[in-house]
Amino acid sequence: MLGGVLATANAEAADLPEDRADFMYHSYIGGGVVANGPAVLVRKGLGDEVSLSASYYVDMVSNASIDVVTTASPYRERREETAVGADYVYRDALISAVASRSSEPDYTADSASLDVAQDLFGGMTTVNLGYSHGWDTVGKTRDPSFSKPADHWQYRLGATQILTPRWLMSLNFEAVADNGFLASPYRAALVFGAAVPEVDPSTRTSRAATLRVAGSVGANGAVRAEYRYFWDTWDIHARTTELGYSQYVGKQWLVDGFGRYYSQTHALFYSNDFTSEMTYMSRNRQLSTFNDLGIGAKATYSIVREPARYEIKGTAAFERLRFHYSDFTDVRTGGLYSFNANVLELFVTATF
Amino acid sequence: MKAYRIASGSLLAALLLLAGCSVEPWVKPYERERLADPIMKPSRDALADKHHEHVYDVREGARGATGVQGGGCGCN
Numbered sequence: 001m002l003g004g005v006l007a008t009a010n011a012e013a014a015d016l017p018e019d020r021a022d023f024m025y026h027s028y029i030g031g032g033v034v035a036n037g038p039a040v041l042v043r044k045g046l047g048d049e050v051s052l053s054a055s056y057y058v059d060m061v062s063n064a065s066i067d068v069v070t071t072a073s074p075y076r077e078r079r080e081e082t083a084v085g086a087d088y089v090y091r092d093a094l095i096s097a098v099a100s101r102s103s104e105p106d107y108t109a110d111s112a113s114l115d116v117a118q119d120l121f122g123g124m125t126t127v128n129l130g131y132s133h134g135w136d137t138v139g140k141t142r143d144p145s146f147s148k149p150a151d152h153w154q155y156r157l158g159a160t161q162i163l164t165p166r167w168l169m170s171l172n173f174e175a176v177a178d179n180g181f182l183a184s185p186y187r188a189a190l191v192f193g194a195a196v197p198e199v200d201p202s203t204r205t206s207r208a209a210t211l212r213v214a215g216s217v218g219a220n221g222a223v224r225a226e227y228r229y230f231w232d233t234w235d236i237h238a239r240t241t242e243l244g245y246s247q248y249v250g251k252q253w254l255v256d257g258f259g260r261y262y263s264q265t266h267a268l269f270y271s272n273d274f275t276s277e278m279t280y281m282s283r284n285r286q287l288s289t290f291n292d293l294g295i296g297a298k299a300t301y302s303i304v305r306e307p308a309r310y311e312i313k314g315t316a317a318f319e320r321l322r323f324h325y326s327d328f329t330d331v332r333t334g335g336l337y338s339f340n341a342n343v344l345e346l347f348v349t350a351t352f
Numbered sequence: 353m354k355a356y357r358i359a360s361g362s363l364l365a366a367l368l369l370l371a372g373c374s375v376e377p378w379v380k381p382y383e384r385e386r387l388a389d390p391i392m393k394p395s396r397d398a399l400a401d402k403h404h405e406h407v408y409d410v411r412e413g414a415r416g417a418t419g420v421q422g423g424g425c426g427c428n
Contacts, residue, residue, distance in 0.1 A: 022397065022398070022399045024399045024400065024403070026400075026403040028407055039399050039402075039403070040399075041398060041399050055398075055399065057399070057402070059406075121377060122376070122377035122381075123377065123381065123384075124377045124378070124379065154416065156416075156417075158417075162377075162379050162384065162387060163379075164379060165379050165383040165384065165386060165387065166386050166387070168387060168392060170394070172417045172419065173417060174416035174417040175416070176415060176416050206414075206415065206416060207416075208414060208415065208416035208417035208418075209417055210417040210418065210419075212394060214392050214394070216386040216387070216389065216391075216392060221391075222389070222391040222392055224394075228414070228417055228418070230413075230414035230415070230416070230417075232413075234413075236413045236414070238412070238413055238414035240414065246391040248391070254391065262408070262412055262414070264412065264413050264414060267413070286410075286411060286412065286413055287413055292411070292412070298400075315397065315400070317400055319404070321407075323411070341407075343403075343404065343407055345399075345400045345403055345404075347397070347399060347400060349397065
């Protein structure tokens with residue numbers, strides 16, 4: 001997680017991240033799913049060259065989504081994720097290593113990542129390289145004999161360029177390769193309206209490129225724009241566009257607003273209802289043709305501040321999402337499916 | 353994946369060589385105060401960004417090149 005954040009490090013990549021502690025409550029409510037819980041992150045430097053971090057994240061999920069209510073029974077489960085990381089500065093380079101473990105009753109995921117950010121040309125350019133490997137074990141509730149592996153390899157390459165005293169640009173590329181059990185053991189596909197087990201290919205390779213521009217505007221503001229293009233060997237093509245604006249208000253407030261639009265085409269082996277039986281068949285709406293629009297806002301208040309010593313801030317962030325599916329129907333009504341979701345984060349941050 | 357490893361290795365070698373070059377920065381260090389402001393960072397709050405990324409990850413088909421790494425499934 002932290003390595004990933006640093007993978008798009010700013011213009012002063014060879015600086016260690018600041019010491020901080022975050023305590024957060026997060027919530028997602030939408031489409032019959034409620035997922036919430038606490039999360040904590042602590043980061044502390046050791047001398048001028050090393051910074052260590054640890055995080056703990058809990059998701060308590062109550063799932064009555066359309067997939068679940070039409071093919072199974074609603075359920076509750078808990079996911080926990082722990083991560084530890086270390087950052088090391090060597091001359092103009094920042095080297096970050098992170099190891100994490102995520103576990104829920106029917107799924108465990110271990111991962112390790114290494115990222116390097118190197119300043120070049122007097123700090124005008126920062127180049128990032130990163131690699132992650134993930135080892136998942138997919139299980140199935142009430143079937144202890146079901147255990148299948150899934151491996152993931154991620155390769156990252158990016159560069160951030162200072163354009164002017166007010167403008168930055170970055171270009172990031174990431175390739176992800178998967179091998180193993182990539183389907184859901186619970187989900188069903190439909191063939192002439194009859195449910196059959198979902199079968200996904202056991203390999204997938206994807207590529208994504210993101211162009212980002214950020215600029216300082218006015219006396220206390222910043223604007224950013226991002227565009228990501230994604231494509232993979234399952235024939236999904238996706239575009240993500242995001243625009244954001246940040247503004248200091250007085251000495252104690254920082255407010256942000258953003259909009260995000262995402263759209264994708266469906267996978268080769270996706271169908272709402274197959275008309276013939278095929279080797280690979282999925283009715284996973286994540287692989288269908290759909291779009292989602294998110295509008296969000298974030299406000300940060302500086303509660304206590306002792307310059308050059310410490311600061312405590314409180315933040316509230318909210319995003320409203322609208323998903324609209326083009327070839328996935330609600331089998332209860334026969335109409336195209338759509339839903340709204342609310343995403344909330346409340347957190348306190350201490351920097352010291 | 354072998355090709356990626358070779359490409360990554362070559363890029364790392366090229367970067368190390370480039371690091372030795374000297375290019376006159378057209379934005380001097382003392383002119384970078386605005387760029388160093390936290391509001392210019394792509395990710396200011398790692399935990400909140402991780403949560404947002406997880407929300408997108410388990411519902412959208414695309415992944416990667418966001419600067420935030422996810423973990424686990426939490427799906428369905």
